[in-house]
Amino acid sequence: MDSSNDExxxxxxxxxxxxxxxxxxxxxxxxxxxxxxxxxxxxxxKVLMKLRKPMITASIWSSGKIICTGATSEDEAxxxxxxxxRCLQKLGFKxxxxxxxxxxxxxxxxxxxxxxxxxxxxxxxxxxxxEPELHPAATYRIKNLKATIQVFSTGSLTVTGISLxxxxxxxxxxxxxxxxxxxxxRHIGLRD
Amino acid sequence: MSSRVCRTCGGSDxxxxxxxxxxxxxxxxxxxxxxxxxxxxxxVEGSGGVSSAVGQFVSADGxxxxxxxxxxxxxxxxxxxxxxxxxxxxRQIQQLGSQLQLxxxxxxxxxxxxxxxxxxxxxxGRKTEHVIAACLYLVCRTEGTPHMxxxxxxxxxxxxxxxxxxxxxxxxxxxxxxxxxxxxxxxPRFAHMLExxxxxxxxxxxxxxLVQRMKRDWMxxxxxxxxxxxxxxxxxxxxHKFRRxxxxxxxxxxxxxxxxxKRLTEFEDTPTSQLTIDEFxxxxxxxxxxxxxxxxxxxxxxxxxxxxxxxxxxDEVEGEISCYKDEIETELEKSRPKxxxxxxxxxxxxDPEDNGEVLSMPSEPEEVxxxxxxxxxxxxxxxxxxxxxxxxxEEGHGMKGDREAExxxxxxxxxxxxxxxTSILGQLPSAASLSLQQTFQTLDTSGGDxxxxxxxPQSEELDLEGIDDQEIDKYILNEKExxxxxxxxxxxxxxxxKEQKEKQERINKEKEEGTYKEKKKKKSxxxxxxxxxxxxxxxxxxxxKKKISSKINYDVLRDLNRGTGSPTRSPDHxxxxxxxxxxxxxxxRRKTSDSNQDLxxxxxxxxxxxxxxxxxxxxxxxAHQVERTVSVVTETETPAETESNPPPDSAAETSPTLPTAPxxxxxxxxxxxxxxxxxxxxxxxxxxxxCDADEEEIF
Numbered sequence: 001m002d003s004s005n006d007e008x009x010x011x012x013x014x015x016x017x018x019x020x021x022x023x024x025x026x027x028x029x030x031x032x033x034x035x036x037x038x039x040x041x042x043x044x045x046k047v048l049m050k051l052r053k054p055m056i057t058a059s060i061w062s063s064g065k066i067i068c069t070g071a072t073s074e075d076e077a078x079x080x081x082x083x084x085x086r087c088l089q090k091l092g093f094k095x096x097x098x099x100x101x102x103x104x105x106x107x108x109x110x111x112x113x114x115x116x117x118x119x120x121x122x123x124x125x126x127x128x129x130x131e132p133e134l135h136p137a138a139t140y141r142i143k144n145l146k147a148t149i150q151v152f153s154t155g156s157l158t159v160t161g162i163s164l165x166x167x168x169x170x171x172x173x174x175x176x177x178x179x180x181x182x183x184x185x186r187h188i189g190l191r192d
Numbered sequence: 193m194s195s196r197v198c199r200t201c202g203g204s205d206x207x208x209x210x211x212x213x214x215x216x217x218x219x220x221x222x223x224x225x226x227x228x229x230x231x232x233x234x235x236v237e238g239s240g241g242v243s244s245a246v247g248q249f250v251s252a253d254g255x256x257x258x259x260x261x262x263x264x265x266x267x268x269x270x271x272x273x274x275x276x277x278x279x280x281x282x283r284q285i286q287q288l289g290s291q292l293q294l295x296x297x298x299x300x301x302x303x304x305x306x307x308x309x310x311x312x313x314x315x316x317g318r319k320t321e322h323v324i325a326a327c328l329y330l331v332c333r334t335e336g337t338p339h340m341x342x343x344x345x346x347x348x349x350x351x352x353x354x355x356x357x358x359x360x361x362x363x364x365x366x367x368x369x370x371x372x373x374x375x376x377x378x379x380p381r382f383a384h385m386l387e388x389x390x391x392x393x394x395x396x397x398x399x400x401x402l403v404q405r406m407k408r409d410w411m412x413x414x415x416x417x418x419x420x421x422x423x424x425x426x427x428x429x430x431x432h433k434f435r436r437x438x439x440x441x442x443x444x445x446x447x448x449x450x451x452x453x454k455r456l457t458e459f460e461d462t463p464t465s466q467l468t469i470d471e472f473x474x475x476x477x478x479x480x481x482x483x484x485x486x487x488x489x490x491x492x493x494x495x496x497x498x499x500x501x502x503x504x505x506x507d508e509v510e511g512e513i514s515c516y517k518d519e520i521e522t523e524l525e526k527s528r529p530k531x532x533x534x535x536x537x538x539x540x541x542x543d544p545e546d547n548g549e550v551l552s553m554p555s556e557p558e559e560v561x562x563x564x565x566x567x568x569x570x571x572x573x574x575x576x577x578x579x580x581x582x583x584x585x586e587e588g589h590g591m592k593g594d595r596e597a598e599x600x601x602x603x604x605x606x607x608x609x610x611x612x613x614t615s616i617l618g619q620l621p622s623a624a625s626l627s628l629q630q631t632f633q634t635l636d637t638s639g640g641d642x643x644x645x646x647x648x649p650q651s652e653e654l655d656l657e658g659i660d661d662q663e664i665d666k667y668i669l670n671e672k673e674x675x676x677x678x679x680x681x682x683x684x685x686x687x688x689x690k691e692q693k694e695k696q697e698r699i700n701k702e703k704e705e706g707t708y709k710e711k712k713k714k715k716s717x718x719x720x721x722x723x724x725x726x727x728x729x730x731x732x733x734x735x736x737k738k739k740i741s742s743k744i745n746y747d748v749l750r751d752l753n754r755g756t757g758s759p760t761r762s763p764d765h766x767x768x769x770x771x772x773x774x775x776x777x778x779x780x781r782r783k784t785s786d787s788n789q790d791l792x793x794x795x796x797x798x799x800x801x802x803x804x805x806x807x808x809x810x811x812x813x814x815a816h817q818v819e820r821t822v823s824v825v826t827e828t829e830t831p832a833e834t835e836s837n838p839p840p841d842s843a844a845e846t847s848p849t850l851p852t853a854p855x856x857x858x859x860x861x862x863x864x865x866x867x868x869x870x871x872x873x874x875x876x877x878x879x880x881x882x883c884d885a886d887e888e889e890i891f
Contacts, residue, residue: 136414
């Protein structure tokens, strides 16, 4: 997660959340008892199943809806989801793989300089908000791209949103924001 | 005192007599006003000679009806829902605000915020408590009072983050830009709580300086202001020779011990900490520091870099060493006496096996590294490919026979490596796997759906490409394991299972007794059909059910209803029917306001004639006829006049044999019409009596 290159900004996707449906009712108790790496939560009514190869955690509900989190790319998410469905198939349920949809993508990026959050929020008043009591980062919501950017005082950013799916979009996000940062950078580079 | 002009004579000399409350024109003597309303305060003498003002306090946003005297009514009957909400909110704000010791101005502002929130419908789906807390906190922020969100959450016993979420949402929706929290605001409050006695002010000033220094050193971004305050106060106390331990400070400031310690160490790292007390009070260092997390990250990055360099160097050294090693070995071999004859054969045999184990190009360094394949797999692409093909082959049960890899299957090496590789590299597609999957797919399709293999994204068929079944099997336990796990699980979740059982038993018992009340899960509030014989009844019931607004005079509505809604009930009631007729006609007039007036007149006349017919016909059918007339009228509105003649006649003929259309629908229609009618006629009752005359004229 290092951005040693000063010109280009490395945007790394760290989490992809996807959902799909199996179109059949699932008996959670069977899954809980016969699967490895499962956690059954009867109060909530779901089973957490963790896969190793694409490192994925899936929440399985009895209605057949499944949420997959932890993948590092869209393809990986799909692969993980299919493996999961295959696993459920082997357990004896008539599983069908339908309505696969990526719901959220999280990416991380780092600026080579620190950011003064208070000034940053002041300048971008309604769009950005900063509550130190609640969260150490300032949240900046881009409406037209439908993404949320969290800016930390060290200069690292996390970008969340569905529109991050295409690589192009992620760069767009960052380009969108760089002018704001340039206003507020502290010249850390000189120190080294 | 209004200098008005007299209506009769035009004179402007008007005498207003306060005592009589009348305004009289002095020139012609006509009385312009009688019983003038005066805004004066009157005083009454009470018991014991105490004089008090006459009157009641009425709040501006109170109920629409006048508040009842005496009995101290709390349950407000007939109030609007909105007023109730606001009143409730106000009460809660007062309650919570007084606990926080906010002044009245703040509470009023909070109430205004609350009104805004309610008008924007943001209270829906949120607990009033949360919304009120958020409003109060908004006020605190805008006014700059030293109240933390934590305080509010303490009072309400709610999670801070939930309150914070509500607060953020409200601030965004109301477009209120709350200024950022300044830790300096909290210092006086905390200092007071720490009881420094007479020196509180001095200590606070020192602490303030410290906090400002911290701010310049970038310690405050992204941190809770209370933590900084705590650290500053601790240091300030020590500077003024007060003994305050970390625990005391924590109790007041509400942060964790670790946090406080961390802040202190961070401050220690800044150059300011090196100054003595006196120096600190006098001098302000120009230099600014980086934020501590930034320095930490940089430190980490540096360490990583160093490590990498070290690793590289190590590799190089290793490489060199291995080179030397090889050279030495070759030299040694050369210097060794060469084996001849049988022994030579032995040495030669060893080589192919070695090569076999390597499974790749027999270059020496690669042989060394293939043993730690797990670390360097990514760089040896050829190795990967080859190995994967071997794996595929194993799955495919030797589908490809002409592979060199076959003899290597015997050695255990590839097996082990295969397992580890698959776990790291993932399945690379190859012809073998694809063909395998195809067979799977054909099996599935033949079994279940008839979906094409072609439409990949659309089909719900599970595409098994790239899925290793063997691995998936690992995810499923075998029988014994299942038993063990079942036991464990049962033991672990014994309580939950017991609860479920008890619940089930309870339900069964209640069912037997017959008192079983099924807990309905959030039924959507559907209005059940109001069943009534006539429209009139339907309206009455509806009115009973929901009081629409306090601004409607229900009695009038009911009267209207009584007049129109029952041609069925009392056909002899000619005045009623005539009234009804008139009303219907009025409605028709309204309806036909856009269309031709003559046409409308004709149709209304027709309708009236038809009505006469109706009154003689049996009770039941009149309802239908009313509806019929409507449809007739609507039909006849558009076509020509001449056509309007036959339809009523035919309708009249068919009247005895009218099919019974579904009654609720008709009644609903009627109801609608009558409702319309009522709206219309309510207007008329209020003012417009001219219509009657018009009706008569047309007649």
